[in-house]
Ligand code: MN
């Protein structure tokens with residue numbers, strides 16, 4: 001660990017030197033943060049030694065837990081869960097894994113599912129008692145639904161596109177050529193589970209055949225080969241041209257006037273600074289998305305998603321790329337810092353202050369979702385610069401020049 005790098009960070013934290021040999025002995029080949037300690041400790045203090053068993057690779061990915069900043073304090077429950085810990089539900093045609101309130105206890109208002117479908121792989125026709133918001137990570141997929149008037153919706157989505165299906169609206173997802181799709185589903189209920197959805201095949205398997213025959217006005221023999229249990233995800237043929245599916249599904253009723261898909265990249269960035277950019281997508285632009293608002297955030301190396309909070313809702317995060325460190329401040333002097341990387345879920349309760357630093361050397365990209373029709377945040381800088389200056393200076397013991405240097409408008413992402 002280079003000494004000049006230590007010096008850069010000394011203004012914020014004190015560091016205790018560790019020789020490269022000691023790191024190698026601990027099985028650590030690279031470390032994003034060196035051990036730090038209170039600068040008041042004597043030079044040969046050994047209180048931070050960890051001579052017992054340890055999981056070196058997990059420790060390396062979570063330096064802020066083993067070596068928290070001295071400003072961290074108190075018992076704030078964890079607000080991170082890696083999808084890598086999730087049980088993967090494997091099927092022919094794809095897989096899924098979920099992070100709900102059962103995995104991440106603090107995440108009471110929203111839950112998420114990471115799902116992969118092969119080309120032709122189908123997440124079967126279903127609905128659930130929660131609304132579904134989605135972000136396409138990879139590939140191409142065809143989504144279908146009917147709206148509350150029974151009119152058909154069929155669309156193809158690609159990387160960075162979104163969709164939203166309201167509670168109780170039936171829908172399906174199918175992977176397209178060349179390699180299917182992977183996407184994130186976010187539900188407006190922390191208690192949601194992929195294991196508890198209404199599936200077409202499951203419903204049919206639990207309805208007497210004579211009732212189905214009477215209901216459809218067909219013979220019982222025609223229903224001989226109905227699945228005997230749920231499909232959930234299954235392999236099918238890759239569907240044909242979109243227009244053909246749309247026309248066949250619309251019939252004489254015509255297509256739905258609702259657009260359940262949203263093309264994120266077709267709209268301008270909401271805010272761009274030297275530190276990064278943010279795209280805010282809520283029901284003001286994505287009309288049907290009445291219960292989930294989102295922000296797609298990019299933070300350049302060294303930048304910080306500024307100190308802020310959300311008055312209206314909890315925040316469910318998904319980290320797409322890069323490395324981050326988030327500190328959440330709670331009441332009663334509690335603060336906790338946790339590290340994040342791609343595939344991790346983060347969570348911040350409504351109104352709790354937080355910030356997110358890019359701790360890597362590449363762009364940090366993450367998603368913020370809120371159970372709300374609208375996006376809302378308040379920035380510390382904006383608050384302090386729109387309060388009588390004498391009042392702020394009396395609180396913080398800062399002079400006028402310092403106060404006047406603070407950005408007067410919300411920047412969202414500050415450069416490093
Ligand atoms: Mn669904």
Ligand code: MN
Nearest residue numbers: 310315354368
């Ligand atoms: Mn936030």
